Every structure is written in C-alpha cells, then in structure tokens.
Amino acid sequence: MNVVTEEMTGRSERQLGAEAAVLTVRAARTRQRRRLLLVLVPLALALVVAFGLRVLGGDYLISLPDFFRILGGRQIPGASFILMESKLPRAVLGLLVGVAFGTSGAIFQSTLRNPLASPDLLGVSTGASTAAVFGIVVLGISGPALSLAGIIGALATALAIRFIAGSTSGYRLVLVGVTADAALLAVIQYLFTRADEYDAQLALHWMIGSLEAADWQTIAVLVACLAVLLPLVAGTLRARRALELGPDLATALGAGRWSSEFLLLLAVLLIAFGVAAAGPVAFVAFAAGPIARALNAGRTTLVGSALVGAVAMVASDYLGAYAIADVNLPVGVVTGAFGAPFLLWMLAAGRTGRRVS
Amino acid sequence: MRLMAESVTLGYGGRPVVDQVTTGIPDHAVTVIVGPNGCGKSTLLRGMARLLRPTSGQVVLDGKAVHLMHTVQVARTLGLMPQSPVAPEGITVADLVGRGRQPHRGVLSRWSRTDDEAVARALELTGTVDLTDRVVDELSGGQRQRVWVAMTLAQQTDLLLLDEPTTFLDVAHQIELLDLLADLRAGRTILMVLHDLNLAARYADHLIAMRDGVVVAEGAPDEIVTEDLVRSVFGLDCRVVPDPVSNTPLVVPIGRHRGRNPKES
Numbered sequence: 001m002n003v004v005t006e007e008m009t010g011r012s013e014r015q016l017g018a019e020a021a022v023l024t025v026r027a028a029r030t031r032q033r034r035r036l037l038l039v040l041v042p043l044a045l046a047l048v049v050a051f052g053l054r055v056l057g058g059d060y061l062i063s064l065p066d067f068f069r070i071l072g073g074r075q076i077p078g079a080s081f082i083l084m085e086s087k088l089p090r091a092v093l094g095l096l097v098g099v100a101f102g103t104s105g106a107i108f109q110s111t112l113r114n115p116l117a118s119p120d121l122l123g124v125s126t127g128a129s130t131a132a133v134f135g136i137v138v139l140g141i142s143g144p145a146l147s148l149a150g151i152i153g154a155l156a157t158a159l160a161i162r163f164i165a166g167s168t169s170g171y172r173l174v175l176v177g178v179t180a181d182a183a184l185l186a187v188i189q190y191l192f193t194r195a196d197e198y199d200a201q202l203a204l205h206w207m208i209g210s211l212e213a214a215d216w217q218t219i220a221v222l223v224a225c226l227a228v229l230l231p232l233v234a235g236t237l238r239a240r241r242a243l244e245l246g247p248d249l250a251t252a253l254g255a256g257r258w259s260s261e262f263l264l265l266l267a268v269l270l271i272a273f274g275v276a277a278a279g280p281v282a283f284v285a286f287a288a289g290p291i292a293r294a295l296n297a298g299r300t301t302l303v304g305s306a307l308v309g310a311v312a313m314v315a316s317d318y319l320g321a322y323a324i325a326d327v328n329l330p331v332g333v334v335t336g337a338f339g340a341p342f343l344l345w346m347l348a349a350g351r352t353g354r355r356v357s
Numbered sequence: 358m359r360l361m362a363e364s365v366t367l368g369y370g371g372r373p374v375v376d377q378v379t380t381g382i383p384d385h386a387v388t389v390i391v392g393p394n395g396c397g398k399s400t401l402l403r404g405m406a407r408l409l410r411p412t413s414g415q416v417v418l419d420g421k422a423v424h425l426m427h428t429v430q431v432a433r434t435l436g437l438m439p440q441s442p443v444a445p446e447g448i449t450v451a452d453l454v455g456r457g458r459q460p461h462r463g464v465l466s467r468w469s470r471t472d473d474e475a476v477a478r479a480l481e482l483t484g485t486v487d488l489t490d491r492v493v494d495e496l497s498g499g500q501r502q503r504v505w506v507a508m509t510l511a512q513q514t515d516l517l518l519l520d521e522p523t524t525f526l527d528v529a530h531q532i533e534l535l536d537l538l539a540d541l542r543a544g545r546t547i548l549m550v551l552h553d554l555n556l557a558a559r560y561a562d563h564l565i566a567m568r569d570g571v572v573v574a575e576g577a578p579d580e581i582v583t584e585d586l587v588r589s590v591f592g593l594d595c596r597v598v599p600d601p602v603s604n605t606p607l608v609v610p611i612g613r614h615r616g617r618n619p620k621e622s
Contacts, residue, residue: 021477021486022470028451028489029468110445242459244448248439251408253512254432254460298447298492 036304039296043307047095050314054091055083058322062087089214093277094313094331096222097211098284100274102309103233103302105285106292107267110300111243111260114174115346118286119158119271122177125280126184127157128272132206133188137195142202147221147276150206154272157184158264209279209332211317218277225273229266233302236263244300281316281332283339284309290346359384359546360405360435360516364414367397367404374400376570377414382516382563387539387547389557392567393591398550399440399520401567405548406437406518418516432460436514438505440521440550444493450504451489454479457511479510483537499530506537517541519549523556535560554591558582559605566590582606 056062060082062070070080105118119125131153135141141149161180165173188207195203205213239259242250250259271285292304312335320329358381367375375397382388382405390398403409405416407423415422423431436457444453457479458472480486483503488496493504502522509517522538523531531553538547539560551557557564558578565575568590574581587595587608600607 018474018477018481021481022473024486024489025451025455025473025477025480028449029455029473031490032449032452113443113445238459238462241456244445245456246439246443248403248408248437249442251428252406252432252435252437252439253456254429256428293447296447298494299452300445 036296036301039292039301039304040307043292043295043304043311047307047311047314050311050318051091051095054094054314054318055087058087058318060087086214089216089219090211090317091314093214093219093222094211094317095310096219096226097274097278097281098288098310098313099230099306100222100226100270100309101281101285101313102288102292102305102307103230104267104270104274105287105309106289106300106302106305107233107240107263107270108285109289110240111263111267112173113244113246114171115290117174117177118289119154119267120280120283120285121181122161122174123179123181123184124154124158124161124177124268124271125275125285126181126188128154128275129206129280130184130187130191131156132276133191133195133203136199136203136206137191150276151269151272154268154275158268162261162264205279206275207279208330209275209281209335210330211278211313212330214278222273222277225269229270229273233263233266233270236266239263240302278313279330279332281313282336283342284312284335287339287342288312358382359419360548361417362401362405362414363417365401365404365411365416366413367400367409367411369409373412374570375404378567378570378572379414380565380572380575382546382548384546385542385544386562387542387549387560388563388565389561390548390550390565390567391552391554391557391590392573396567396590397570398567402518402520402548402550406435407431408437429460432512432514434514435516435518436509436512438509438517438519438522441524442505444501446494448493449489450480450485450491450493450496450507451476453493453504454485454507454511457508457513460512475513476511479507482510482541483507498525498527499533502526502530502534503537506534506541510541515544516546516548519547521550521552523551523553531556554582554587554608555600558607559600559603578605582608 056064056067062079062083066076066079067083070076070083105120108118108122109115128150132146132150135146135149157180161173161177165176167173192200192203236259239250239255240263242253242255243260243263245253247260288305288309289300292301292308293299296304313331316334316338317331320331320334360382362378362380364377364379365375366373366377378401390401392398400409404411407416410424415424417423418426418431418434454476455472458475461472480489483506485500485503485507488500488504493501496504506522519538523534526534535556538549541547561578563576564578564581566573566581566586573590574586582597584595584597587593587597594611596609596611597606598609
C-alpha cells in the first residue's frame, strides 16, 4: 500500500515538473515575441516619421490637411504637382527599395551565416550596374530594356559566383563575391571612360543610386514584384530557421536540398529589382540586417531588417535633399557616407566572423 | 535493425573515404564507431544521416534507401548532432531547442501545445530547464552540448546520430554527457563517433572499429577490444585490462615512457 502511494506521488511530482517545464517554455516564447514587438513597433513608427518628414517637410512644406486633400483628388496649384510628381513617389519608392534591400541583405547574411555576405558587397548589385552601364554605353538601350538588363546582370553575377565558389556556404563564396565585385567595378570604370556626356549622366544613376527618377510606373512594377517575392520569402520560414543552424543541421531538420539556393535566389531577385528601380544604393542591404539584429538582442529578424532598410532609404534621401542648403545629394552618396564607417566599425569590433564553439 | 549500411562507398569526389562498408546499427542500444583520425568514421556517420550520398551501395532506413526518402520523413525518424555545431548569434536556449520541432511543423501551421511539450521534455531530459531563457553563446561548453542534445531530442526521433559529441569538453563534462546519452538509450537507438577508445568501450553496447575506410571489427566491447585489435586498428601496442569501475575493457598504452624513473619500476 505504502509503495503504491509513493509511486503515485512520484508520478504526480513528475507530472508537476513536466507541467512547470511546459510553462517555462511557453513563457520564454512569449517573452521573445514581446521583445520582437518592442523592436518592430518603434521601427514602424520611425518609418512613419521619416516618411512624413520626406513627404511634408523640406524646402516646400505641405500641411497634413493639404496632403490628404491632394490624395483625395483636390488640385492645389504648386503643391499638387510637387507632392504627386516628386515628394510622394520618392518617399514611396525609397520605402519599397529599402524593404527589398533590407530583406535581401538579411537573407544573405543569415543563410550564409556571415555578416559580410550581403548582396551589395558580394557583387550582385554591382552585376546589375555593370549590365546596365554596358547597356547604356555600348548597346544604347533605355527604359524597361535597361531595367531588364540590370536584373539579368544581377542574376548572372549571382549564378557565376555560386558556381565558381562551388557551394552556398563558407568563406569561399564571400571571397569569390568580393573579388567579382572588384572586377565588375573595374569594368564599369572602363565603360564609363567611353561614355559621352548624356550617357554618363544616365550611367551615374546605375553607379550611385538615387531616387530622383522616381515615378509611379517604376513604383507599380516594384510593388508587383514585392507582392510576389515577399510572400514567397515568408513561406520559407521553416527552412530559414533550419538553415540558420548550418547546412548539416538544415538537412537533418528536413530542409530540402535546394532550400538555401531557392532562398538566395529570392534575395537576388529582391536586390535586382531594387537596383533596377533606384540603382545600387550603397550599404543599405549590408547594414540593415546587423542594425536590426543589434536592436533585437542579436537575433536575426527579416521584418526588422526590412523596416531598417526602409527607414534608412527614406531618411537618407531626406538628408541628401535638404541637409546641406542648395546641395542635392543622391541617396546613394548619403548611405555611402554613413555605411563606410559602419563597415569599418563592424570589422574593428570583430563582428564579421562567427565565433566557433 | 532499422538502420543499415549496404556496401556503402562514400567520398568527397575521387578517392573513397568509406569503402564498401556493410554494417547494421542494433536497435535500442548505443553503438559507437571508433578508429584513428581519417579512418572514415565521421564520413560513415554522415552517410548514415544522409548528409552524404553514397557513390555506390545504399543506407537503408526502415527498409527503404535513405537517399530516396523525403527529407522531412527522414528528419522525423533520424536526428543528428553534427561535430561542433555553431548556434546562430543571440539565440536563446528555448529558441534553439524549439528548432528541433521544424520537421513536425507544416508550412503554415502554428506552434502548438505538442511542440511546447516536446521542447519541455527535451529540456527536462537533458537537465537544462533552468537554462531556458539563457543565450546559447553565453553557456559553458558542457551546458551548450547538453542544449544541442536537447534540440535533437525535441525532434522526437527514435534514432539519434552524434558526431564526436564530447569534442572540446573537459573530462568531467565528457562523462556527464555520455551518462546522459546512456540514460537516453531506453527506447532510442544511438549511434555516435567517439575519439576516446576507453570511453567508447565503457559506454557502447556495440562497437564498430574502422581503419582506412573499412570496418575491421564489430561487436560488444568486451568481445572485440583486444590487444591485437588495438594494434591493427590504431597501430598502438597496449595492454587490455578490465576497467576497475565498469569491468569493460580498458586500454593501457605501452609507449616508451613508463613512469618518471624506469629503473625503479
């Protein structure tokens, strides 16, 4: 009788322990979710502020009531034109390109498990620029054909890097990518020396990146691309969580053989369409992921990176346009000025390699 | 036996590292692969875990060729802990162990109570419930290995493959981890690669000794660990005596230096 009671208390204690452990696990999960919200909500607010500033502020102020009146279809002489043809498309395009760059960079960095492995440092963006500059200077193409050339350039560069490196993991890919980037920049410089004055202006857009040419048609194309690509990225959550643990565990946890390739392809397309719309805006794809991670206690968050990318684009465009009186800097110059020291800081702080064991 | 190798040849292009190996992993037991560096023991384990596709022969899991099975189906049957895995930066123990649930989740299905229970059970079994909220980077080597084992357990597979799980652990933590794995053997089939022959002899129910890509001997440790075997597999002259604690074979190397003052001994 005694034995039975002991057995029974033993069992119920074990059950209690199990229940407590389940509660501990659930509480940990809730805390993590809250922590992520604490990052995403302020980032979303920052984006609203940057967007508002870009649209309403600057040299030509537009009041909030006027903004909504114009959106509602009212014609206000002067304000309507400036808002609908310049300020609003620039802000919207900046936001969309920032989302594309931020998402793409974070996918590269987390899948390749290396913070240096972002598409703008690995030559993918430069591949798009090279193809476009070649198209302008040598083939004399423009418009949608030029955008297409840029996208093909990015894809071709990514594929070439992938096959020369021989795998989608490890330092080989980073080395091959950085080398490809340097080689392509040399090609661009050579082509640039052969360009006439008009072509050079056009080529510059593909070399530095700016939102000056923002129009609603470009925005519509980019919205359509993101509407296809972003849900596909969201659908890879399971594979992404496994791939973050490295190729061996990814396979062991059931991620398909081509899942990292597929994910990187999506990221290449995101960066390619972004570059086609606004040029290779420096460092946005590279810096968005690490900044979002630093805010999120070191953990990767794609939504966070997308928001950081969008804030960086819109805010940099605002700074470029209005920070220095009478000087209109393209957004790529501003992000370059902030991004280069950031890269140096990352290298100096030793945040570029993974600590083993 | 649920997991078998049938004249499996494995290699990384060119020279085979594992050459036509045929062997079986006994169910509900601990099997340890031993052998000198470069003998192909880790490669064989990777082949068994379908991380490597055989150039000839096949690995059979539950009667089917493993490299023809669906990845998710394999992941629900067979768990793997690779050699010195690296955790993503900033990840918490709860999150890392939760990733073991990936093969059980659909593309859109939400995290369920079953998942929470599996994670909690894995943490309990490995004694890591207290670490749930900690960041993996900040744990000690022994704690970290236990957390990785917990992640593999959360996968809830009957088969568990571990590639040198004791690497980088000090001796006390090696014993702690192996004791944990021995406890887990009930209802599970465990296959691991170990460096230390004496620990292998103590903890293995079944030992597979490899050299130059082939299996030299396999069986219960006290049947196969002999002075001749150690000489032919490791090229080491030794004495084999009963382990005073476990009565399993204990390999004592002979070497050239025997004590500080050979004259007195």
